[in-house]
Amino acid sequence: MDEDEVLKKLQFLTVRTGLRVATSVIIAAGLMLASTAPVGAVGIEEYFSFSTSVTFSSTTVQEGQTFYVTVTVQAICNKTLPVAPTEAFTSGRVIARHDASGAMVILNPSYSVSISPVPYRQGETIAASQIAPLRFPPGSPAGSYTVTGELVEAKVKVLGIPLDIKDYLPQSQVLGSVTYGSGVASGGISGEFGGWGVASPPAPKLPPGTTDISKSVSANGTFTETVVTKSENGKASLTFKKGTKGLTGEGNPTAQISIIETSVSANWTGKLEAVGQRYDLGPDGAVFDTPVALTISYDEAEVPDGVPEKNLTIAFWDNQTSQWVVPSNPVLDTEANTITASISHFTVFAITADTSPTVFTVSNLSIVPGEVDAGRSVLISAVISNKGGLSGSHEVVMEVDGNAILSKKITLAGGEKTTVMSVIQRSQAGVYTVNVGNLSGKITVRVPPLPDPSPPAAVLTPPSFSVSNLSVFPRKAVAGRNVTVSVVLANTGQLEGSHRLVLEIDAAPVASQELTLAGGASKEVIFTISKDDAGTYAINIGGLSDNFSVEPLAMPSQRGTNWGVIRGFVAGGLALILIGSILLKRRRGL
Structure with missing residues (x-):
């Protein structure tokens, strides 16, 4: 069936504006592609049950006041559709029409409703909420107004084909009435709205999972404080940091944030599968200049x-590619x-898992070294990867x-x-051909070249010692005093060896020392001796000879007593005593 035939069948549709229009259109389009029966015979209610409500945030509006209309719809699929629509x-x-004068004013120049993914299997549900900010333009006459929604654009995508269906749908629908002006009493909403339950409470109850953030957002959409919103089940939350700017798809400040639980199965052919609940974030099309933290x-x-x-x-559901996409990090x-x-x-988000079957691959076959002498080792390794999403086992050969x-x-x-490896040797x-999975490589084993003839090893000379x-010193010594005798012992050979030096005095050994010297090394050897008897002594050590002499120790000489000197000292002493006595008597006589 081509696009023209689909559009012709859409002329039988009798549906309402808003979320139910979008839902009904895509259902009908999906059914038409599988059937040649008129759309009027499709029986939308046979496939879907609807629960819908419309509320105004205020029914008495003052000049300059922004108020909101909230449309909420829940669709339950009662019977699986033959063909699955995607979006x-x-x-x-x-617009609003002044009941007394007929003057028309625009309350919101543009709003949109989007549904994707779409419930198409029996038992699946979708709940969506659309909030449109409204404001009377300055100079609007006071009084009662009838509020109407006008259709601007309508499209449905089935089997990847976007269909323009605007001309086949009602172009407008009355939403209700409000009273505009100062000092007027609050009134209710009137008007039939397709059987939808319409309420006008002073403070309308928000749908489950919807949070009013209007008091935390400035006129240009900037958050004046950090805000956290949660889903009804508390398992999903959004954190908006202070200073974040957010706008709806129509460029208006975000007044409400919704995190709606949905069981819709997206029509995807990728390898990701949603785990647990899916969450439709709203308002649809909202964008933010600073990343928002979504936690599930x-x-x-x-x-x-x-x-x-x-x-x-x-992951989030991408309507353009019809698959789950994982955001960064x-x-x-x-x-x-x-x-x-x-x-x-904002779109549909969920926790996802890769459930694609296990696929094992072999890569990075390495043979090191590729050429080797016979008998030497070669390391063979390869990387084994599981490219699937599920765990599995594989036999690697x-x-x-x-x-x-x-x-x-x-x-x-x-x-x-992981990496597998093995070490081999070939004599x-x-x-040799190496195979691991679908990869192969070569090992070249060569006979090692004969070693070059080398000259015979040099023969080292044995140790040989010289003195x-x-x-x-000293050559003349006093009896009992030390005499130092020294020589230099050298190993003139190339090998290490030991040698004992013997000191002889008058051909009799008096001392010895044994030394070990490396080839070519030398060392000074010192002996210390003494003799008590005067005389000349002959020294011999290692074939070298010399001598030294010893003199007796000198004693003090014995001289006579000098009595003359002693007499002089005594006489002098007596004279001094005599003189002292005379002087003492004279002092007393005075």
Whole structure:
């Protein structure tokens, strides 16, 4: 069926503007591609059950006041669709007609509704909420207004074909009424809205998983404080840092943030599979100038068998490519069972796991060295990788000329790799073929060249000792005093050896020393001797001779007593005593 036939069948649709329009359109389009029956016979309600509500944040509006309309819809698939649609999109504007004068004013020039992925299997559900900010332009006349939604654009994508269906849908729909102006009493919303339950509470209750952030956002969309919003089940949260600027797809400040739990299965053909709950972040199309932290918790029991916990990640559904995409650098905390990612736009997010089957590959075959002498070792290694997502085992066989030198069973988690290696030697020259998996290489073994004839080793001469430089000091000594005798002993050979020197005096040995010297080394040898008897002594040491003499020790001479001197000292002493006595008497006489 071509696009024209699809569009012709869409003219039988009778649906409403808003989220239900988008949902019904994509369902009908999917059914039409599988059936030639008129769309009127499709029976949308046979396939889907709807729960829908519309609320205004205020029904009495003052000049300059911004108020909001919130449309929330939940669709439950009662019966699996024959063909799976992938995406639906509508955009429009909100206008108000002055009931008394008929004057028209624009409350919101552009808003959009997007649904992707789409529930198409029995039991799947989707819940979406669209918030549109509204404001009366300055100079609008006071009074009661009827608020209407006008359709601007409507498209649906089925089997990758985007279909423009705007001309086949109602172009407008009354939403309700509000009262504009100062000093007027609050009124209710009136008007039929396709059977949707319409309420107008002063402070409307937000849908589950939706957080009002209007008090934390400035007029240009900048967060004035750090804000954390959570899903209804508390397992998903968004953290907006102070200073972050966020705008809706229409360029308006974000007033509400939603994290809606959904069981929708995306129609993907990639290798990632969602683990646990999926979360639709809203408003649709919202973007942020600073990354927002999205944290999702998981239950270990939900991790598919064979998937290592460390391989879990966060991913978002890309409507353009129809597959899960992993953002940059998500952080996994296996202790807290959470994953956090920095995101800058809103769509469907989930924790995902690679559940593709195990695929083992062999790479980086290495043979070192490639050429070797016979009998020398060669190291063979290769990298074994599991390119799949699930854990698995693989038998690795390493062969040389068809003979297995290694057979090993390897178990790897998804995405892991390891290196296998073996060392071999071959004594026969030749070229050997190495095979590991689908890779092969060569080893060249050569006969080592004969060693070059080398000259015979030099014969070292044995040790040989010589004595020189005989010295005697002093040559004349006093009896009992030391005499030093020294010589230089040298090993004139090339090998190490020992030699004993003997000191002889008058041909009789009196002392000896044994020394060990390396080839070519020399050392001074010292002897110390003494003699008590006067005389001349002959020295001989190592064939060298000399002599020294010894004189007797001199004694003090015996002289007579000098009595004259003694008499002189005595006479002098007596004279001094006599003179002293005379002087003493004279002093007393005075």
